[in-house]
Amino acid sequence: MRSAHIVLDGHVVAENLSLDFPAGRTTCLLGRSGVGKTSLLRYLAGLLPGTEAAGPVAYMAQRDLLLPWLGVLDNVLLGYRLRRDEAARRAAEPRARALLAEVGLEDRLNHLPSTLSGGMRQRAALARTLCEDRQIVLMDEPFGHLDAVTRFDLQDLAAHLLRGRTVVMVTHDPLEALRMGHEIHVLSGSPFALGPAIVPAGDVPRDPADAGLLTLQGRLIGQLRSGS
């Protein structure tokens, strides 16, 4: 990202932002609600007016956005259905099934989303995001509204499945950033600025009980508080 200006409804969210996202790694952008995290991600996804995505990206929003009239498998293959590429869809189907097996939904292939729990729906959304098979994955607080234990399970699963991809994940949860991010940047101020890269030790997903991680969490919370 080079010299990005993000303007939303005439309000400058950020100006002259530059940041390198290391390839094949997960970068977490941590900030309080309302700082402009989602705008930044939508900027990267090319969803803001006048912007274009840097390249093919897979986007996972806060809500699962599963289509209620499609079964789980069809939802996972949504991108191929929308691109009307029947050959590619058929080619991708085994991978979709394999991904659903990895997220533990292999026996729910034809179930409608409304019959699934919140955690299952988010796992289906994760499978859909990965099924797009894009090198760059943008995630917007994807596990924000799940209960704590389900969130931990999904973080483990996502960290495992996202390995090797360039991931940008925004979150307001310091612990989530510390568990998932190879690198963490704190967003603060208005228009917001990006803090320096914080690189916690160890590979993701990191153990939430690790003492070093918890110390770091305390520091991050302090930074988030003072930054506003």
Next chain:
Amino acid sequence: MRPLLTALGLVAAWEALVWLTGVPPYILPPPSRVAVVLVGRFDLLIEQAVWTATEMVLGLALGLTLGATLAVIFAASAGWRRWALPLVIVSQAIPVIAVAPLLVLWLGYGMASKVVMAALVIFFPVVSSLYDGLRRTDPGWIELAQTMNASPRAVLLQIRLPAALPAFASGARIAAAVAPIGAVIGEWVGASAGLGFLMTQSLARGQTPLAFAALVILCLLGLALYTATDWLARRLVPWQSFQGD
């Protein structure tokens, strides 16, 4: 069960009222008399009912098809929205019922004028319900589709249209409830067959019980049309039944 008892009570009260006041049957026939005519002229009534039911169903089908097509065109094309949508809204200022004599003049006493009449009556609720549904797609779905490089056409057909089906289903239910009005008014104005025609004919000849019998059949027809449409509408949006509405 309870509404049925209420209805029975009302029928009984009606019978008693006629008995007590001694109103002549050509003004207000007692239910017992209507029942006798219902059974006695059953063949005639059914013959006319089939005619009217055909008008209703064809009118409903025509109105739903035209309305849905126009709603999709409006959703897909800004040009159409700008040039024709205001016209569709303003056209609602024309009392459709007042157009009935013209339709009979242009399309004759046969079935066509009634089918068009019924279609006109339901046209607006169908267009507006589906068009509203098409406009109110969850923006999250549309953005997701954009990140998946979906064409506007694919977004319309695969996301906006299915997402609007619940709204269309409510429009179709309203249409099913009002389509009979169009058909019957068409028959009152000028027809050679049908329950509405039978009603005007029998009233003119002082056969009020027959008119009431036709009315009873008409109610049943309307009810059947609504129930069938409601059933179809539910099949159209099977995922809705899970949303606890």
